[in-house]
Amino acid sequence: MLQKTVGGERERMGAARPVSTERDTRLDVFRALCLLTIFINHVPGQYLEYLTHKNIGFSDSAEAFVLISGLAVGAAYGGKFVAGARLALTLKAWRRAMTLYVAHIMTSIVTLAIFAGAALYFGRQELIGEINIRPIVEQTEQGIVAMVLLGHQLGYNNILSMYAVLLLMLPAMLWLNAVSPRLLFAVSATLWLAAGCFKLVPSNFLDEGYWFLNPWSWQFLFVIGILCMNQLRAGGRLPRSPWLVGLSAIYVLISACWVLFSWWSIDISFGLPAVLxxxxxxxLSLTRLLHVLALAYLLAVIPGLSQLARLRVDHPLVMIGRHSLPVFIFGTILAMAGQVLLFVTDKDAIVGTLFVIAGIGLHFVYAYYLDWLKEVAVARPLAAA
Incomplete structure (x- = not known):
């Protein structure tokens, strides 16, 4: 999956963009759908929020995004972590982690500027009390240090930091996988269970809380994605048992009913740890983990479903998925502006909905712009030659 698009030379020489018969664009499409859904959900209080799949199941787009990221990492790194290449791959993963860290700090600073600027311009000091901003304002020196050291995170700005930690862990994951995929799964599952049972989680500095997305828990879903992709790359297939399909469909249906009919008061703990x-x-409680895996399994094995996402390489959704990091940053900043807009309009859902619709359109425009920039960058050296 995610193979290089053929016909690159024709593209560089100015010919019409070729349509590859080899590139599998499904991960790009699903990643794009996750990015758009995250943007919609990050502007709460408008009507489109009620149409996303978090309203009909235990998991949401964050789980789907991490699973897809694991699949993509498995495609990019799977089988390459061998003697002679391990140092280079480790440095590459850590460099990417640093990029995500810088992106996280940048979006956090821009978010602070958006809320603080709006508080000044509209005279709405209540904005400073939103999305965990107040501790930084009240303890500025400690707050700046805490934010840089990831000891304080703003609301809706906590995915990139978690993902950066996962990439720091990636070399160890790849080494365990090289020893034995079963060993990687066992270690990852044990860490997930221990983190949930004993509340092992990075702490915040300015309060008694902790990270909203615990990397020691979410690494399990990431690892499952890596292992699944490695299995597929090795020529394996997902099991297509009617029983497994039926169980997955039943679980997804029960999850939908649970959320739609608010069955949260039903006690299913049986004295077991909350993580289970x-x-x-x-x-990442087991209920959420199983839900995203069941959804992914049904999409993968039901004939025709996953094929709907096999689109042309120049399709707008593929463009968004191909530029996931800059598009995610763009969407996060847009969402923060949308939250401020809803706040100063006293939660006007119609205004918020119109903003989100416009924001979705801007996602496509920005992705097309990034594709155009890439083409220009490739064309310049050829023109100079």
Whole structure:
């Protein structure tokens, strides 16, 4: 999956962009759908928010995004972590982690500027009390240090930091996988269970809380994505048992009913740890983990479903998925502006909905712009030659 697009030379020489018959664009498409859904969900209080799949299941777009990231990493790194290449791959993964860290700090600073600027311009000091901003304002020196050291995170600005930690862990994951995929799964599952049972999670500096998305828990979903992709790259296939398909469909249906009919008061704990029976997002409870895996499995094995996402390489959704990091940053900044807009309009859902619709359109425009920039960058050296 995610193979290089053929016909690159024709593209560089100015010919019409070729349509590859080899590149599998499904991960790009699903990643784009996750990015758009994250943007919609990050502007709460408008009507489109009620149409996303978080309203009909235990998991949401964050779980789907991390699983897809694991699949993409498996495609990019799987089988390459061998003697002679390990140092280079480790440095590459850590360099990417540093890029994500810088992106996280940048979006956090821009978010602070958006909320603080709006508080000044509109005279709405209540904005400073939103999305965990107040501790930084009240303890500025400590707050700046805490934010840089990832000891304080703003609301809706906590995915990139978690993902950066996962990439720091990636070389160890790849080494364990080279020893034995089963060993990697066992170690990852043990860490997930221990983190949930004993509340092992990075702490915040300015309060008694902790990270909203615990990397020691979410690494399990990331690892599952890597292992699944490695299995597929080795020529394996996902099991297509009617029983497994049926169980997955039943679980997805029960999850939808649970959320739609608010069955949260039903006690299914049976004295077991919350990570096994609860619905906690921070520690990625088993209920959420199974839901995203069941959805992914059904998409993968039901004939025709995953093929709907096999689009042309120049399709707008493929463009968004191909530029996931800059598009995510763009969407996060847009969402923060949308939250401010809803706040100063006293939660006007119509205004918020119109803003989100316009924001979705801007996602496509920005992705097309990034594609155009890439083409220009490739064309310049050829023109100079």
């Amino acid at each position: 029976t609860g619905f906690d997002k921070t520690f």
